[in-house]
Amino acid sequence: MRALVDVDDDVLAMAAEELGTTGVQDTVNAALELVAERRKRIDRVLTDPSGFGVGPDIADPEVMGRARR
Numbered sequence: 001m002r003a004l005v006d007v008d009d010d011v012l013a014m015a016a017e018e019l020g021t022t023g024v025q026d027t028v029n030a031a032l033e034l035v036a037e038r039r040k041r042i043d044r045v046l047t048d049p050s051g052f053g054v055g056p057d058i059a060d061p062e063v064m065g066r067a068r069r
Contacts, residue, residue, distance in 0.1 A: 012027055019034070021027040057063040 016027040019030040
């Protein structure tokens with residue numbers, strides 16, 4: 001898709017440096033991909049806490065009660 005947008009030059013330069021990109025199109029696409037992937041990771045954690053490195057016992061009050069001792 002083509003879009004005409006005003007981009008803050010300073011923010012674009014910082015993003016390009018952080019992402020290791022060159023050019024406006026590469027930087028914008030990389031930044032959008034980064035945000036989209038972050039959203040996917042957050043959604044995975046929210047729908048499946050075990051994907052975040054915790055087991056199914058996290059929802060068991062008895063198990064967690066013993067773990068806090």
